[in-house]
Amino acid sequence: MSANNLLALPLKATNSLPSLADDIIAFVASASETTHPAAAEEDARALQALRETALGVGEAAVPLVNLATLTDLTRYYAQLTFAKSRLPPSFPVRFPWYPLFSTPSALPLASGSFSTVSPPIALPDLDYERLAVLYNLAAVHAALGTERRRTDQEGIKAAIASYQNAAGALSLLLDQLGDLQRPSHAATSSVWPADLARPTIEALRDLCLAQAQEVAWQKAVMDRLKNGSVAKLALRVAEFYQQAKQAADGARAGTDFTAPFLFPEDVSRYLAVKAAHFTAVAQYRRSIDDLGANRYGDEHGRLQLADQQLKAAVALGKSGIPPPVLSDLKSLQKTVSENLARATKDNDLIYLATPTPSSILPSIVSATLVKPVIPPELASPLTYLHSQGGGLGEPLLEALVPKETLETLSLWEDRKKTWLDDKIVSTAQELDALSTACLTELQLPAALDAVQQPLGVPSAILTKAAAIKSEGGIARLEAMMKDVRRVAEVNRKLLQEAEDLLAEESAEDAARRAEHGSRRWTLSPSSEIAAPLAQRAGQLSSFLTTASQSDSTVRATFGEWQKVLEIFDAGQEAIARAIPSGDASNLSLAAPQVAAARDLRALLDELEGVQAARKRLVEAARTAVPQADVRGRLLLEHSASPASSGGLASFEPLLEAEMKNLAEPYERELLASDARQQDILSNIKALHEAFVQHRQSQASMREREAALQRFDTAHVKYFEMLTNLKEGLKFYADLSKLAGELRDSVKTFVHARRTEADNHEQALASQEAQAPQPITVPEQVPQTRASLQAAPETQTPRRATRSSARSDGTGGSKTSASTPSRPSARRAATPSRQESRVQEVESAEEGWSPAQGIRFG
Incomplete structure (x- = not known):
């Protein structure tokens, strides 16, 4: 049996996505207005092929453990990072990933903790896929570290580097978990898998650091450093394992933000055993120094403490612990027991020193030799996306317009629309309203028409009647008001459905919380997690209420002027009957009145010309807005620095300059029109x-x-109502889109919450069924950390004889799960891990072997 006493991280399994390329092409066809689907087809198929190469094919596929897989995973991770700049975060493809430890093939220990395969969790989220790939990169690094031959300096350095890279990848994953900007509806974040949540990843990161430090400790033993230095390194190993154990316990309990994760009992037990083991190693090594310095009481106290730790570790290791770890443990226990018996005998017969209690033993200052190291290709993946030497290949989906550019274009369109509505259209309407109010107050041109044309229907009234008829008359107003009522009701039902779903989910959450108790039901309350959705629903409801009030005003105006408008509709004869004739025989015009009437008519005609010119100005602005396109300049700036991202703020100077060029001519003419x-x-x-x-x-x-x-005012009111109804229909059309999106988001949220709640109930039920005994480790002597002082020069190596050796019992060798390989041509070319281990042990004909343990005098 090979002496494997280190663990590989579990690989995260996934299912193939045979339609991934087709889904990307379909998304481009439906969502992109700038890129033809054919332009993205080749890259989409290349991305799918890269996924299959890196992750495997079939159900519950896991990556192979070799250097080629590291390259493939890194390339796929870099491409996904680039794809984030081209595709929305909530991508319409569901990426399926199995929870860690949930498939027997992915377990680092053949412990049987999971008897059935858990179903995969599929989320339509590019970040989910990207971070799962990043995790597998860490797992492959750790597996490579576990399989390194640690019989020579080169193998030890490679193992330490692999574990540090694994810890670095997991540290990067933790950083990116904190940086993720979730959608406001929080539909996906509410079901973010617990195995990729902070407590679980922290536990696995600390496990990698512990194993890196353990290999560094092994190197110190092989180099025969002083016992005090070795003790400091061993204590840091114990601290790392203890940190991992605490994080694993936190993952099992869950937090306010994450659901509980069923961290395997065997792994938690392994971490506890390792923490106790290396605490004992540190105390044992320090006891040797105490003996050499004639501190017999301290030596005796440390040996007693080491013996207590080892007894607790052996008790924990009765099940689920790899045999090599138990072998190391028992070997050290035997050594400590023998030395404790010797120290007790010598002390009773010769030294007569009182054993120092553990509470007052001088602390061992731990020393750290390892840290998380993020591979540069993971820290800055976009800088490696090129086809030159050392590159990861050209970026895929580059033909798509960058998401940042699309966001900037959307902002530009919003600004143009706001400017047109607020600065041009609204200002022109205000000027028209001022003009109309002034003329209405002066009863013009009615007073002038009555004097200048006392009989018949004035031509101005006939012109207004023709204008109303050309717009569809009163029938059009009635039809539009009916349409407004209909679409308003559609919007009301959509919002009501969303609010009902939220209320229903909140009631379900409250019921489950009451059933299980708030201490065990650790999911976020609906009032918190659904707050953005409820806030959005309230916002849209307030919009609907305001619009309903405007609709009522239009209907009241229509009722007030309906009879006059019906006369307009009836034609010239009806209008003539409704307008009394003046007494032309008694009409006498004074000379000043004739001059005033003539000048008034000229001014009214001039005012009408100003209003017509203003209307043409508004229409010209409406035409200019869609033609003011900044797409070309944005793409040019982005192509000049594709890897840099200053956000939307970096494009602000460009947008301000373009808006100034667009707005100044029209605003200047509008000011002149006002004057x-x-x-x-x-x-x-x-x-x-x-x-x-x-x-x-x-x-x-x-x-x-x-x-x-009355006819003049009715004409004005008709076009006011027509404008208001047009705006109302457009408003309700826009609102129905927003309300529909909200309703769909609420449906997704409610479904996700129910799925999350069901999974949480299953986890609680599993915990109750397993009812594991708490894993405890005897309290360690409080230690403080400090940097390791410079160690003295290494003593001349010599191999201790078996009769005089004291053994730590920790050979620094390796333990790994058998990583499943998917059926492929690559299997035949890659020897199995067991075969590799056998070959390694057999080839170690000379020098130290992990199977021999660590022995020194």
């Missing part, structure tokens, strides 16, 4: 006073003037 209108209205008011002073007042003329004014 000209004010001058005209001032002149109209002055002439109107002269006109009124010289006008003769007749009852028939006043009635005709009032009737003409």
Whole structure:
């Protein structure tokens, strides 16, 4: 049997995605307005092929453990990182990944902790796929470290480097977990797998650091460093294992933000055994120093403490612990027991020193020789996406417009629309409203028409009637109001459905929380996790309420002017009957009145020209807005520095300059129109006073003037209502899209929460069924960390004889799960791990072998 006493991390299994390329192409066809699907087809198929090469084919596939797989996984990780700049985070492809330790083939220990294969968790999230691949990179690094031959300096250095790279990849994963920006609806974040959550990853990272430090400790033993230095290194090994054990316990318990994860009992027990073992190693090594310095009480106390730790470790290791670890443990226990018996005998007969209690033993200052090391290809993957030497290949899906560019374009479109609505359209409408209000107050042009044309229907009224008829008349208003009521009801039902689903899910969460108790039901409350969705629903509901009030105003206006508009619809004869005729025989116009009327008519015509020019200005602005395109400049800037990302702020100067070029001409003309209108209205008011002073007042003329004014106002109100109804229909169309998206997001959220709750209940049930006994380790002597002082020069190596050797019992050899290989041509070319181990042991004809243990005098 090979002496394997280190663990490989479990590989994370996945299922093949045979339709991945087709799904990407379909997404490009449906979502991209700038890229033809054919332009992305070749890259999409290359990405699918790269996934299959790196992760395997079939169900529950895992990567092979070799250097070629590391390259493939790194290349796929880099391509996924680049794809994030081209594809949305919530990608319409569900990536399936099995939880860690949930498939027998992925276990680092053949412990049988999981008798059945857990189903994969599939999320439509590029970050989920990317971080799962990053985890597998760490697992392959750790597996390679476990399989290194640690019989020589080169193998030991390679093993330490592999474990440090594994810890570095997991540290990077932890950093990226914190940096992830989840969608506001939090649909995917609520079911983020517990095996990729912080407590689980921290436990596995600390395991990798512990094993790297253990190999470094082994090297110190082989180099025959002083016992005090070896003790410091051993204590740091114990601390790393203890940290991993505590993190694993935290993963099993869950946190306020993560669901419990069933960390295997065998792995937790292994970590506890290792922590106790190396605590004993540290105390034993330090006891040798105490003996040499005649500190017999300290030596005796440390040997007693080491013996206690080893007895506890042996008790824990009765099941689920690899035989090599138990062998190391028992070997050390025998050595400590023999030395404790000797020390007790010598002390009783010769030294008569009181054993120092563990609570007052001088602390051992631990020393760290390892740290997480992130491979540069993982730290900055985009800089390695090139086809030159050392590169990972050209980036795939480069034909797609970068997501950052799309976001900037969306921002640009929003700004243009806001500018058009607020600065041009609204300003023009305000100027028109001021003009209309002024003329209505002066009863113009009705008063002028009544004087200048006392009989029949004035031509201005007929022109307005024709304008109303050309727009569809009163029938169009009625049809549009009916459409507005219909789409408003559709929006109301969509929002009501979303609110009902949220209320239903909240009630279910409250019921389960009451059933299991808040201490055990650790999922986030619905009131917290669903807050963004509820807030969005409330926001859209307030929009709907405001729009409903506007609709009521339009209906009230329609009711007020319906009869006059019906007369407009009826034609010239009906209009003539509705307008009283003045008494032309008694009408006499004074010379000042004639001049004032003539000048008023000229000013009204000029005002109408100003309004027409303003309308043309608004239409010109509407045409210019879609033509103001910054896409070319954005793509040019992005291509100049594809790896840099300053966010949307980096494009702000460009957008400001383009907006200035677009807005200045129209705003300048609008200001001139405003100034000209004010001058005209001032002149109209002055002439109107002269006109009124010289006008003769007749009852028939006043009635005709009032009737003409009603028709003038009805014309204005018709087009106001028409504009409001058009805007209302557009508003409801936009709102229905938002309400539909909200309803769909709520459905996804509720489904995800129910799935998460079901899984959590299953986890609680499994915990109750297993009812594991708590794993405890005797309290260690409090230690403080400090940097290891420079060790003295290595003593001259000599091999101790078996009769005089004291053994730590930890040979620094390796333990690994059998990593399953998927059926492929690569299997035949790659020897199995067991075969590799046998070959390694057989080839170690000279020098130290892990199977021999660590022995020194």
